[in-house]
Amino acid sequence: MRRKVTVVGAGNVGATVAHRLADKQLADIVLIDILEGVPQGKGLDLLQAGPIEGYDVHIQGTNDYRDTANSDLVVMTAGFPRKPGMSRHDLLKANYEVVKTTIEKVVTHSPECILIIVTNPLDAMAQTALRVSAFSRNRVIGMAGVLDTARYRTFIAEALKVSVQNVQGFVLGGHGDTMVPVPRYTTVAGIPVTELLPPQTLEAIIRRTAGGGAEIVNYLKTGSAFYAPSAAVVEMIDAIFHDRRKILPCAVYLEGEYGIDGLFVGVPVKLGARGIEEIIEIKLSPEERAALHKSAEAVKELVQIIGV
Numbered sequence: 001m002r003r004k005v006t007v008v009g010a011g012n013v014g015a016t017v018a019h020r021l022a023d024k025q026l027a028d029i030v031l032i033d034i035l036e037g038v039p040q041g042k043g044l045d046l047l048q049a050g051p052i053e054g055y056d057v058h059i060q061g062t063n064d065y066r067d068t069a070n071s072d073l074v075v076m077t078a079g080f081p082r083k084p085g086m087s088r089h090d091l092l093k094a095n096y097e098v099v100k101t102t103i104e105k106v107v108t109h110s111p112e113c114i115l116i117i118v119t120n121p122l123d124a125m126a127q128t129a130l131r132v133s134a135f136s137r138n139r140v141i142g143m144a145g146v147l148d149t150a151r152y153r154t155f156i157a158e159a160l161k162v163s164v165q166n167v168q169g170f171v172l173g174g175h176g177d178t179m180v181p182v183p184r185y186t187t188v189a190g191i192p193v194t195e196l197l198p199p200q201t202l203e204a205i206i207r208r209t210a211g212g213g214a215e216i217v218n219y220l221k222t223g224s225a226f227y228a229p230s231a232a233v234v235e236m237i238d239a240i241f242h243d244r245r246k247i248l249p250c251a252v253y254l255e256g257e258y259g260i261d262g263l264f265v266g267v268p269v270k271l272g273a274r275g276i277e278e279i280i281e282i283k284l285s286p287e288e289r290a291a292l293h294k295s296a297e298a299v300k301e302l303v304q305i306i307g308v
């Protein structure tokens with residue numbers, strides 16, 4: 001039997017997640033939104049691409065949470081995207097209400113699902129989802145690190161004129177300006193990147209990575225990135241559904257790991273059938289650890305405002 005994925009929010013990220021899931025035939029898909037007609041129209045359009053693309057998965061658009069019942073996995077993209085000049089902080093209160101109310105409905109109908117949270121501000125919204133669902137922490141995962149790392153890998157590959165597939169690394173911390181790329185653990189075909197790029201180039205890449213979301217918002221003006229974000233979500237779903245035990249940077253609720261307790265922060269985790277199978281604790285230098293803690297402080301400020 002095919003898996004079932006519900007995507008909450010049929011906007012740019014949500015609809016593109018549905019598109020990628022269908023292309024990869026990973027699951028039957030329910031697309032749900034507060035707007036009447038939009039998820040139905042996009043769902044039907046995606047379904048009708050099936051005969052051309054050769055996928056048999058079923059795609060349904062709806063406004064009724066009963067249609068989402070018994071989903072194996074739910075992707076939360078509902079909310080408002082950033083507009084130019086708007087920080088992720090500005091989004092906090094508006095999206096808190098959206099995530100709270102939609103997660104309540106989702107978990108009533110799919111009590112066993114795994115939740116992947118995308119809505120910004122990411123770490124605070126993931127923490128909202130954890131509290132509202134009362135799920136164990138292995139089933140509530142925030143998507144940010146895979147995207148931030150993809151941006152970081154893209155810029156390194158461009159600077160070295162090598163394949164993106166050669167570049168391995170990860171970005172830690174909260175999803176925001178305080179994110180922490182770790183050049184010490186970044187390799188290009190096994191070669192430490194610090195041996196291939198001068199420090200000033202790496203610093204420029206790190207700055208560009210941290211501002212990667214804003215760079216796209218400034219171009220688009222009326223919305224934020226969605227092609228790379230949706231690809232990141234689908235990589236996580238693929239790892240879970242195939243029980244790949246793939247190590248990916250994800251936002252996860254830390255309970256003492258890295259000296260951080262009671263907060264969602266991006267760290268490397270092993271993703272498999274149960275969601276987060278393991279939190280990987282890597283050794284950090286005092287500077288890297290301080291940067292991670294600074295990033296965690298930024299997340300703490302937000303969760304205190306909304307009281308989750």
Ligand SMILES: NC(=O)c1ccc[n+]([C@@H]2O[C@H](COP(=O)([O-])OP(=O)(O)OC[C@H]3O[C@@H](n4cnc5c(N)ncnc54)[C@H](O)[C@@H]3O)[C@@H](O)[C@H]2O)c1
Binds near residue numbers: 077224
């Ligand atoms: N974590 C990340 O790395 C990352 C990356 C990209 C986008 N995002 C975030 O993802 C979210 C979605 O971005 P987008 O570009 O798809 O925005 P979008 O505006 O295109 O889509 C959002 C959709 O949510 C729907 N929605 C609003 N309130 C709802 C509710 N109560 N119930 C159901 N649906 C509701 C809207 O009608 C809209 O269709 C934003 O918060 C954005 O900031 C996060």
